[in-house]
Amino acid sequence: MRKFVFFGGKGGVGKTTMSSAYAVKCARDGVRTLLVSTDPAHSTSDVFDQSFTDEPAAVAGESNLAAMEIDPETEVREHLMETKRAMGDQVSPAMVNEIDRQIEMAHQTPGAYESALFDRFIDVMRSADDYDRVVFDTSPTGGTLRLLSLPEYLDGWIQRLLHKRKESVKLFERAAIGNNEPRRMVDGDPIIARLEQRRDDFSFAKTTLQDDAAFFLVVNPDELSLRETERAIDQLDSYGLDVRGLAVNRLTPEPDPDESGRGATFLRERVKTERERLDDLRENFSPPLVAAVETRVAEVKGDFLGEVAAELDVDTAPDTQ
């Protein structure tokens, strides 16, 4: 299995359960594992009955497992503060208000949240040398997919900005007559330096996501979830990302054959429709089914996690390179 494993899917399908179970499975197989949650609800804390922060911390009772929770809002705030600090150093007081407004505005756009999350993803992927496996539990917003398309998308943008900036600075250099100091110079231009830094970040993310990451989609056996998954597979494919499998969660348990009450009849009907959905998944979806997990009576935590982990048919051994 590749080093970075992402679990995605619609809200509430059980991504946290699946990703936690897979992380536990990896850890118990002796693979040093980091579980990264991006869910603002932070259900990872509930699963392990332990609170986590932005820094990786060992999970109690597991020897090879660490977990962390990324909070994009904190990240956005920090980015805002950092930019403002830089402004304090650079900008004359007369311009501060004008620029301040622009900066505030940029941090309130819907994209800010995703960009912040994406930055943290890049950080985590860059500094994951201590782990053989990093499992991402991605947040349930529709943003996850967009997030993964960001490198491609942003890369193009940044390239264009970089090109424009270089062109104009070059012209300024040419326009400086004789010994006049050009108004802007390519060497030491902070804008070009920053744009280049960003471009490198994005191309790192792009190659890592395409060559070093595997994706699993968590599905519930209902029509809506199936259609959503179909779209998600198409999108991930179009970004050149590797969808390795589908994990079906919340299957209805079948009643014993001798039961015939109202509840049993209901369950039997449900099991029947769900079986059709499962067949649909097997036949019409290209990624293989890696798990079919039944609904539990309570939240999956503690012992349940081990049970779910056993049902996941996903290998844990790191790829040898």
Added chain:
Amino acid sequence: MNDTLLSDSGRVCKLMTLAARIESFRELVEEWLRGLYHGMISHPAYEKIEQQAEDDEDAFMLACFPDAFGIPSPISYYTAELLPYLEDEFEAWERRMWDRGSLLERKGHQYHF
């Protein structure tokens, strides 16, 4: 000048004076030519280059901060961190955006009507 040094030979002195006069006349012509060349050729050329640079910069700024005009940008989160370093550009950009009546007016500047 040379007259005192070469006073023993009036002819030479006269010659040198002529040479000096030619010299000073040539200097004058050269200065005028340089001035004309600068004023008519090189300066307008550099001015054009600089204006083109400003236009390109405006395009860059607009691509970075379209939300200043109400157009949402997918990367404004990232371009915001450039702002502290774009102080001069930002000010000049806003001013140019406000001043510019039309593209024709801006491009017409170079002819100094």
